[in-house]
Amino acid sequence: MTDEKMIHMANQIAAFFETQPEDAVAAVADHLEKFWEARMKAQLYAHVDRGGKGLHDSVIAAVTRMRETA
């Protein structure tokens, strides 16, 4: 998948959870854990490692949290 497509998909998830009353970062992390396959997550992590350009803040925060609990 292109990084562009991945960023688009991740940001869509963040955009939804940003509107919810719960902690968006936790919700994004949970959603990614539940529905994204390992190589998709790996691509996301790699992009974050390169600075995470284009990614929504809560996606970046979610990735940090996912790595901590992994």
Place this chain on the structure above:
Amino acid sequence: MKDFIIPDPRYYGTGLDGADMGTPAVDSDQVVTLSIDGFAVTVPAGTSVMRAAATIGIDIPKLCATDTLDAFGSCRLCLVEIDGRKGTPASCTTPVAENMVVHTSTERINRIRKGVIELYASDHPAIGIGDPANGDSRFQEMAARVGLREVRYEPGANHVFTHGPNGAENPLHDGGVDRSNPYFSYDPAKCIACSLCIRACDDIQGTFALTMEGRGFDTRMSAGGADDNYLTSDCVSCGACVQVCPTGSLQENAVIEIGLPEREIITTCAYCGVGCNFKAEMKGDQLVRMVPWKDGKANHGHSCVKGRFAWGYANHGDRILKPMIRDRITDPWQEVSWEVALSEAARRLRAVQEKYGRTSIGGLTSSRCTNEETYLVQKLIRAVFGNNNTDTCGRVCHSPTGYGLGQAFGTSAGTQDFDSVEHTDVFIIMGANPTDAHPVFGSKLKQQMRRGAKMIVIDPRRIDLVQSTGIKADYHLPVRPGTNVAIVSALAHVIVTEGLIDEDFIRNRCDWDEFQHYAEFITDPRHSPENLAELTGVPADVVRGAARLYATAKNGAIFYGLGVTEHSQGSTAVMGIANLAMMTGNLGRDGVGVSPLRGQNNVQGSCDMGSFPHELPGYRHLSDDVTRELFEDMWGVMLDKEPGLRINNMLDAAVDGTFKGMYIQGEDIMQSDPDTRHVAAGLESMECVVIHDLFLNGTADFAHIFLPGSTFLEKDGTFTNSERRINRVRKVMEPKNGYADWEVTQMLANVMGADWSYTHPSQIMDEIAATTPSFAGVSFDLIDRLGSLQWPCNEKAPEGTPVMHVGEFVRGKGRFLITEYIPTDEKTGPRFPLLLTTGRTLTQYNAGVQTQRTANTVWYEEDLLEIHPHDAEVRGVRDGAYVRLASRMGETTLRALITDRVSPGVVYTTFHHATNQTNVVTTDYSDWATNCPEYKVTAVQVSPSNGPTEWQETQARRAEIARRVLPAAE
């Protein structure tokens, strides 16, 4: 004292053992006892004498009565004598009364009946009394029963003969048999003007295609207007008129050609998510006709053109019956034995795994196959491939339903049974077109509308439910594609700000604090219909009117389809719909609810069976240790707890080079999935694609191994329809390819090292029941006993659950979710100023591989682009001419149909035909939660064109090369 037990209508539907009871069942608390031919009988008050007699096995002769229609009383054959009453009343129109004494067969009655039949016979010699060739006609049966052997009268003036007795041409003659419909014929010479067909068309189907023409002896039925025949009339070929015709005037062509069937087996239609039950009527191993089964709980004896007539593909010459293999997709296919094909498939899939890793292969289960087959395919992937790369076409249609309703209510399924609509006062139909895509349910909706129910349609297109003969919706909200969430919020805004909520329901059944938060969100003026009118294209007063109508209904029901789910915000829209139902208390009883209309016959089932990469059967996430361990114990393997790839992710990974092999059962992703070029690129980069299907479809052009599939007529199993109803599929003939699909999957698994030994699909269902709480009570035996049943079926609900969330939601309290409108990134602009949305038409089915191999093509030869007259004019587009349809993804050509069904700025088409390649233009945007593709919104441009695009030509060439077959060396 009651000496006869009233049959439970839940199990006996409209007749005992399929017998025609003459008039419909009556629902009444009061009972009446009477005597018929000396037998005491007790029936619900309001029942006809005819039906009362039928309940004790007395079959009063009848021509114009049938239990699927209200009595009409025109033939006078059914008369009886009643003590204390004068004359001979018709038993079909006479209701029972307490202590009535009825005689159904006296000398006087028999004499009159014989006279009635004799008169009909004399005027209709074509019916051929005593002609054994056509034992299918009720008329002949009645003639035999009243003892008519000869006709004493000369025919009067009529429309039957070409010439009169004096040899002159008969001016009333009507030119003979109408053979315009490909599936049945109408011979006016046999029409006795009983009106049954007209009433079936009006009252059951709701199409109003037929009328009675002429007077006196000249009277007969006529399809459409004076110059019409069946094909040019409004007829949608549902077959209801053919079924009720008592004389054989309307007759299936197959019966005329093959002769009468000898045995019948009850099974389930394999087309749409209605799940109609049919009697497959057989002569030897040959299917003669499919007749909708009266006791089928989804269809009650009705059907549509697809299920009733479009099954000829099962015997089509294009069907592939021998396994085939090849090295490269440019090679011709080589026919081989099953052993060779399976061991090659196993060897190559394992080789891919060795080279690229365990997760480099996966598969697709089919929503057209049975629950048992689907379960086995996901088991093959999880337990034998050793990963979770399983998905199904449910991904591209209703995955947002799974997510959205799961979040709101706790489970992914419609809340109601279809019969529930008989209690509905106000409907919202959103993004669904039931009269085309779920025709039998569409007819049921129309019946309820004619009984007075109100209708709100939310759809960019003016579908038939907005207005057609006999019905008119109260509101049509022609929402601009992509703004569903906004329109749902506008409705909710009106309901909450105008105080139309059901506070008791919300306090008792939902989380009140959560609702408070939601109310604060939704009452904000940015959600008001006035504020959103420009965005959604729907005037504020229309939204307000619709919201008030739904909120104040005694029973309001919402049904929705892919027009809701197939969007970037598909899941959010589903949550919004759930909110509407909760805030108005429209859940948990008959007549209300939130119900997705599923596209294919077994989408519900394939989702239930664990086809999705993140969850095991019964919607339980892989990360749930208890569930995973249950399956690990049952299957004797360790399972991966990481979710697998979804279909679009698989194709992405294929393009990236990390996904290299697939087993695809019964799906044509080249035709049905969005962004065809991307699909092609993904498939092309794989090293082993195994297709298990009936035909060489577009996806098989990219395959290396072809395993022939079997049709629904050739196997046992179950399908689960949109109501969660588990229906039996029964084998009516041997698989022409040698094996049912579940057997093929099992053989593949075993060649790959598994040790499966199922000998019948019922054992697979037993395994499902043993592992899945909502199926705990399900077994083939129970389904056979009850006819069908709706999950959940377990200790708490031993015979299944027609209505869900009664008293409590599956998740406990109903959950209100915030549904902020977030526009899709697919936007119109100067290059692509129009919005394309897609759908289906009645006579075709999905990728068209089945229906295009039947005579259904007479109704829809190719996909058409609907465009508003204004948009057509400014582009110089002429009706019926070819146009070029382009998006940022690709372009294709098809013919234009100029119509104001679509609003200016919106164009519409279907995706049934491979030559038209509609999905070349659709994008890779998808639902935020589930990756369900955004088929319903594509920014496009339309311009006149004079021929196929380069892509269409490449595809046609590719298909030609890819579909060459070399026969096996002898």
